[in-house]
């Protein structure tokens with residue numbers, strides 16, 4: 001049996017100045033304060049130039065997410081297992097919770113759960129919205145720019161009280177983003193199913209389920225889905241942020 005390439009110093013992960021691809025064989029699982037019982041892989045963080053953090057959470061026994069620090073909003077997407085918020089709301093796989101800054105809610109995870117976690121410094125343009133929970137299957141799939149081969153499910157309300165989006169994009173085989181996007185908004189992304197080719201800056205990466213990506217502001221980006229089954233990714237986006245805001 002040949003040794004896996006990851007045992008020979010190889011990885012598909014690439015950390016570049018304005019974008020990053022983070023593949024599972026290079027994830028580092030660590031304990032973190034505020035996450036008793038959980039292991040966390042911090043994949044995207046301000047240390048690499050991002051304005052948000054994207055992490056994966058896993059636990060073999062019971063685990064919890066204590067309230068995040070001051071000013072920090074959190075979005076949790078359940079990948080496997082389940083969770084219960086301290087207000088009694090339950091999360092099943094593909095269930096999600098948005099917790100605004102200063103939310104006192106705690107999340108208790110069932111043994112064997114996995115979740116994706118986005119955190120950011122909330123930049124309110126008005127009254128801060130309250131906590132909310134939901135289920136991805138209840139979010140309608142809207143065709144992107146009129147192409148029904150490619151749909152977007154938005155999990156957060158699109159009103160200006162929110163400074164962040166978290167969406168799931170689904171691509172039929174062969175579907176592509178309609179053009180190379182360049183925009184001021186930044187993304188964190190987790191491939192959920194399928195795979196294809198992701199263009200980031202002037203690099204083209206093969207990507208598959210489990211891979212994560214950071215796209216900094218203005219990074220040229222494009223995706224084409226390959227294979228015989230649909231591809232899906234979870235993607236966050238800084239939003240409603242005027243480009244010239246106070247530092």
Ligand code: UGY
Nearest residue numbers: 169181187221222235237
């Ligand atoms: O919402 C977006 O900007 C999305 N279309 N970007 C992406 O999929 N890379």
Ligand code: MN
Nearest residue numbers: 181183187221
């Ligand atoms: Mn984009």
